[in-house]
Amino acid sequence: MNSQNAKPVALPYNRTRQAREAETMLDRIVDDFDDNPAAMAYFYDLFRRAWCQGEPMERTGVRVGTTCIHAPEELIYAMGATPVRLCNGSYHYDQIGADFMPAKSCSLVKATLGMLSSENAIPRIGKLDLIVNPTTCDQKKKAGAMMAAMGHAVYDLELPPSKESEQSRVYWQRSVREFALRLRSLTGNKLTKKNLTAAMARTGRAQAAFRTLHNFRRKAPSLVLGKDAFLVTNAYFFDDIDRWTEAVEKLNAELARREKDGFCAAQKKAPRILFTGSPPIFPNLKLPLLIEQAGGVVVADETCSANRMLYDMTSVDEWLLNDMVDSLADKYLKPCTCPIFTNNEDRIRRLLELARSFAVDGVVYQSFAGCQVYEMEQRSVAEALNKAGVAMLYVETDYSLDDMGQLSTRIEAFIESMKTRRRKAA
């Protein structure tokens, strides 16, 4: 008997707390609603395999993790590598990541650190050859060094603090070019007009599919629920881009049929909600889920896990490599409405535009506790929306499920107040 070397027996993954957390959320997303689109089965299955069963998500070649939407994916694809978005929504990883961060810090950063410090992290995309960490908010900036301390190769992609000035634009273009050089030394491949054009076509097709889906959500009554839309955009984080695009195109085809058949995914009178603030990332989809369980429908969003990530396309003036890279840099800087920018009037403009064009009744603004920039911007956003006659509910929350009861009361009251207002206006 040599019991000293006996390894402790670990639970099979699908019975761990992490798998249970994901499963509970997925079951609610799938089972609590009737008439889920048939094309959503692809996404439900993907999350079930990746998150509930811990199945390996095979990725060949060089893998580049990104911690933010500012990392230009087209460069990564052009050099023959695969980008994987690392922003994480798991409470289990949030708890692990709490070791690295002060008590009052953002769940997303904590969960991402928790994931990166774990062996065999979920989703199982394998070892990362590089993590590109755009210097956005303070917490993400400081997290980069912690990732490096864990043994990851980290590249800080320098982002300017504002996006309006010409010097910020020039600074950022240089950052992007530097990044291209770093990728070249990582992959051994050169950036060419040909491979960059092909990469732009690939992401362009994915963006076009997203835009089509986005436009379907304008329709009233709704053809698709927000909880599904968020799951679709969350899948983009780690799914194969071409497979993802095909699956979204299938979903769009189904929505087109739904429109023809006069199908309603929510009640005709369901209050239409625009979602903004800290990004909903699976398994933390509790807020969109609560909104739709309370009888509202999330018709649009202004977040970096969905609309902000996929909406904007690169517009190239001159198809020469240098100009292409600069256009690409512009696309990542100019339309971005992240609250890290010192002046972010653009975000308010964007929200008002979305509220108008999607006939929105109210806005739900999520802020992860400890995310200072979103917390600070909520006042000005609330003022601008109220002036435009759009109600806003500000919710400060984190990844734990402790506040579900309280949140459901608040969200229901918010949805009810919009229904009442509409009845009185009629």
Place this chain on the structure above:
Amino acid sequence: MNYFAGLDIGSTAIKVALVDEAGGLVGVHVSDSGSLFHKNAKEALRVLLDRHGVRREQVGYLIATGYGRKLFKEADDSISEITANAIGAHEVGRAFGGVRTIINIGGQDSKAIQIDANGSVSNFAMNDKCAAGTGRFLDVAARNLDIDLEELGDYHFNGRGAPLTINSTCTVFAESEIIGLLANSHGKEEIVAGIHYSIARRTVRLAKRVGIEDRVYFDGGPALNKGLVAAIQDELQRELVVPEHPQTTTAFGAAILARQEFLAERAAA
């Protein structure tokens, strides 16, 4: 003759209100929530109906609200306690010349609600996920001091010294603070007044977040506590409107809405 019921299943108490076809309040009943919410809610409804000689099938529409609203399957509909509270307070407030701000303290949460002239909710705030400054806090404090909950009001006014300061907002920490004050042989009266002021400060902060307009209506179980009412008035520097049955405003609001829904459905049919 049809009747309409509102059932407010709270964390601490179950409140039932019954209105008739003209919208007049027939009666109310309050009982403990206990641990069997569903059974106790059914029982509370039965008691109220028996008292007024109303048969269950005469209840044309029933709306459940409160923490346990989803558990009560016999309800025709459920609404959040914020909406129900606003409807009830708007109705009861008429007798006081109308109210626009509501402060509600319940068994495990506190809310501030702003309503417009028609009684629709225009803004609201709710405490976060902790029991500080709620009825539960009063409950814990009374138990530490060995006082009946109903006696807290008298203690508040019988103190000779100034209210003591309770610094902790957390119920658990406040508990040790209270025990510390007792150990230092401070009078129970001054401690009680201190507890009321600590709740009042928190509540007023919450109310200021939604904005205070016009008359302020104060309801929920703790509004029965005259000492707490005095402390909130002092912190707010204005007089509160406290209804005769502060515990049942929300149930009454749900009953009013039940009647409206019933009439709307009948008109549509």
